[in-house]
Amino acid sequence: MEQRDPLVAGQVPQHDLEVKALLNAGRLQEANSLFDQLVSRTPPGADRWVRSFVLVNRAKLAWRLGRIPLALELAAEGWTDLDGEQGDNPAAAQAMHALAYLLEGIGNRRAAVDMMRMSVAVARRAGVPEVLGQCLQGLGGTLNFRAISSPPELAPAIFEEARRCLREGLELTGDPQSKRALLGAYSRSLAGVGELEEAEEHARETLRQSREADDKWAAAVSNWVLAVVRREQDDLVEARTLASRAVAASEAINDPSLLLRFSLDLADICARMGDHVGEAAALRCSVAAGRTATETLQEGLGQALEQRRVAVQAQRLAVAAQEAAARDPLTGLANRLGLERAASGLLEGTAGQGRVPWLVLVDVDRFKGVNDDAGHAAGDATLREIAQLLRRECRAADLVARWAGDEFVVLLGDAGGGARDAGPAVAERIRAAVDGHDWTVVLGSARRPTVSIGVAAGPAKLDQLFAAADMALYRAKRQGRNRVEVEPRVGVQEDARPRV
Incomplete structure (x- = not known):
């Protein structure tokens, strides 16, 4: 059987x-x-x-x-x-x-x-x-x-x-x-x-x-x-x-x-x-x-109390891990993941209030030379200083992120999104702050860094704004660096151009 x-x-x-x-x-x-x-x-x-x-x-x-x-x-x-x-x-x-x-x-x-x-x-x-x-x-x-x-x-x-x-x-x-x-x-x-x-x-x-x-x-x-x-x-x-x-x-x-x-x-x-x-x-x-x-x-x-305590602790650790994954460890700014997570809400909120979203793309000029002249530790210190300057020149509602390497992104929040020239104005403050900063403690006698900035305004989509700002940044590099350029053709998709 x-x-x-x-x-x-x-x-x-x-x-x-x-x-x-x-x-x-x-x-x-x-x-x-x-x-x-x-x-x-x-x-x-x-x-x-x-x-x-x-x-x-x-x-x-x-x-x-x-x-x-x-x-x-x-x-x-x-x-x-x-x-x-x-x-x-x-x-x-x-x-x-x-x-x-x-x-x-x-x-x-x-x-x-x-x-x-x-x-x-x-x-x-x-x-x-x-x-x-x-x-x-x-x-x-x-x-x-x-x-x-x-x-x-x-x-x-x-x-x-x-x-x-x-x-x-x-x-x-x-x-x-x-x-x-x-x-x-x-x-x-x-x-x-x-x-x-x-x-x-x-x-x-x-x-x-x-x-x-x-x-x-x-x-x-x-x-x-x-x-x-x-x-x-x-x-x-x-x-x-x-x-x-x-x-x-x-x-x-x-x-x-x-x-x-x-x-x-x-x-x-x-x-x-x-x-x-x-x-x-x-x-x-x-x-x-x-x-x-x-x-x-x-x-x-x-x-039940102990299980709840463990669950809360695990939840906090998970949140901390998520926050750490979205933050750049060198500068403390949001990283690319953090920017992408937060951008849609910020852009949609700005556009929903009838304001024009602005994206500011910042690139350190000849950053390789800084590393070569002063060393990588000084290069890291330079990036941290620039991050502090970005925070100082932006408002609390703005989203500041390190995009990659020596490149930074600022998305203007509601507080700055309504002015017709808000993006260029913020970009110029950032450029001037970096150019006028006392770099002696960080770099000694090595060459002082400057930044080139591309600015764009337009539809509430990160990839379109980034592509437009990238074109403006390319022009700023070509026209001598340490300057701000504004891209009028928002949303045009082109291949990324090499940076110098």
């Missing part, structure tokens, strides 16, 4: 099943050791739904083992994988079922019921009986707990819905462990609707099977149901004994959800008997179980 994927068949990986069996037997140390061996492994070739199921199921095991931070981490990762359209995937249904258990455990009860209902809907579409049976057991058990904490007038209808779910689940599943869980939960729903004899019958059968399988989880549930039946029959002495057994078993398997519920019922029984010592002990037990949920929420908030 062809072997099917065990997850598709409605089962968890074998080692995960062994951990659960050890937990249900109260063998916590062995369960912990085996869990450590499997926690980082996922089935080979697992798709996203199988991976999600394995992660969330292991989060459930970690929760049972008291390893709260790990449980939260696994649950968050599995839940992320679960996001999206689940369709009819049985592993997705199982993942949702396990996630709902965790939500119930930390006290998010409304979300737990909603998630259980979704798991049942997905499992029905999947058409895998074992998976649907498991999901129905989860929904029915959750509804039982919801009915217990609901107003008396609402409880019977909720118990009845739970009974229908659990009865259907019993007809679907053949797995002994799932069968015990379904049978125990079914007996509690029967007690909830007043069918006490049938509830006792199914609870005793669950208890018998649990002893044969060394399943303390099922034993805890069945003793609890029997205690509820005896309480309703006003046999409080036996009810107290049975409820104490349920509490002890739930403590042994470290299930805080069961422990909280069972200890509260034990306290109620003791209160009815006037056993104040027993009531106080049961209440202390319930407080301890409730503290686990509180600590989980606190742990989750702490992790």
